[in-house]
Amino acid sequence: MTDVLDIDDLDPDELDAVLAEAAALKADVAANEPHAVLPERSLAMLFEQPSTRTRVSFEVGMTQLGGHAVFLGKEDIQLGRGEPIKDTARALARYVDAIMARVGDHDDLEALAEYADVPVVNGLSDEAHPAQTLADLLTVREQCGFDAEVAWVGDANNVGASFVVGAAMAGLDVSVATPEAYAFDESVFERAREYGAEPTVTHDPVEAVDDADVVYTDVWVSMADAENPEEKRETFYDGGFQVNEDLLAHGDDPAVMHCLPAHRGEEITDDVIESDAAIVWEQAENRMHAQKGLLVHLLNGD
Numbered sequence: 001m002t003d004v005l006d007i008d009d010l011d012p013d014e015l016d017a018v019l020a021e022a023a024a025l026k027a028d029v030a031a032n033e034p035h036a037v038l039p040e041r042s043l044a045m046l047f048e049q050p051s052t053r054t055r056v057s058f059e060v061g062m063t064q065l066g067g068h069a070v071f072l073g074k075e076d077i078q079l080g081r082g083e084p085i086k087d088t089a090r091a092l093a094r095y096v097d098a099i100m101a102r103v104g105d106h107d108d109l110e111a112l113a114e115y116a117d118v119p120v121v122n123g124l125s126d127e128a129h130p131a132q133t134l135a136d137l138l139t140v141r142e143q144c145g146f147d148a149e150v151a152w153v154g155d156a157n158n159v160g161a162s163f164v165v166g167a168a169m170a171g172l173d174v175s176v177a178t179p180e181a182y183a184f185d186e187s188v189f190e191r192a193r194e195y196g197a198e199p200t201v202t203h204d205p206v207e208a209v210d211d212a213d214v215v216y217t218d219v220w221v222s223m224a225d226a227e228n229p230e231e232k233r234e235t236f237y238d239g240g241f242q243v244n245e246d247l248l249a250h251g252d253d254p255a256v257m258h259c260l261p262a263h264r265g266e267e268i269t270d271d272v273i274e275s276d277a278a279i280v281w282e283q284a285e286n287r288m289h290a291q292k293g294l295l296v297h298l299l300n301g302d
């Protein structure tokens with residue numbers, strides 16, 4: 001049984017298999033072909049924080065696969081009144097075939113995975129967002145091919161960490177630009193190097209964007225960020241980390257990605273996100289196809 005708390009809980013062959021399954025399921029949707037391959041299977045969806053894409057894409061995805069998803073907001077269940085997560089895990093595992101959870105603290109996900117004897121999938125924690133990475137890789141392959149150069153520009157956050165490692169696993173060239181004060185932990189690059197990647201790491205966004213086929217950014221202040229958001233925003237503005245037309249002019253007509261929701265006028269401008277370069281809606285759609293691929297892999301062993 002596999003838990004997917006981060007993208008490298010899959011091995012590269014499994015990642016390829018999930019992305020291939022996702023592409024096949026996406027083709028089924030386009031052709032209106034029924035593909036109810038998870039009949040009578042149930043997914044618990046536990047949310048400690050708000051969500052639009054993760055919640056709807058997992059729920060609709062399970063419906064299309066012939067299964068069922070149960071939405072559990074933290075405050076609606078006994079977890080919100082102090083029931084330990086390890087007890088929640090063991091009870092839920094007696095009802096459902098898999099658990100997807102969005103938590104503020106990655107340790108809570110580890111506890112869920114330890115105590116639930118069904119697969120646990122990370123739907124975002126303070127450290128990682130592997131469900132997003134699956135969709136991101138599917139999107140990069142569709143839009144730019146299998147050997148694209150991708151640049152992460154912005155905060156060293158959950159989405160970025162999983163993407164850098166996942167891109168390395170998928171054989172993409174990766175450049176990373178963060179402010180010095182908000183850099184990735186070296187362990188992220190060590191994980192990427194395990195797959196033969198040698199990420200370019202810089203604090204200069206122009207250097208990262210140079211030659212990139214894809215420029216990817218995310219919010220400067222994440223849901224789990226508590227301290228000094230204004231100071232943080234200022235550092236990113238002053239360092240030139242906003243993805244705007246001026247920055248993109250240093251690249252070779254790159255596609256632009258964002259996991260959404262976006263803060264227009266902060267990490268990305270309105271004109272960029274509304275431009276033809278932006279592939280953010282393809283990314284958002286691919287959340288559903290990619291997660292369906294993952295669920296079929298985890299529950300049917302395909």
Ligand code: CP
Nearest residue numbers: 051052053054259260
């Ligand atoms: N990208 C993403 O996870 O979006 P939601 O917060 O809307 O789920």
Ligand code: NVA
Nearest residue numbers: 157159218222223260
């Ligand atoms: N980095 C963002 C992603 C939201 C989907 C956050 O954690 O708030």
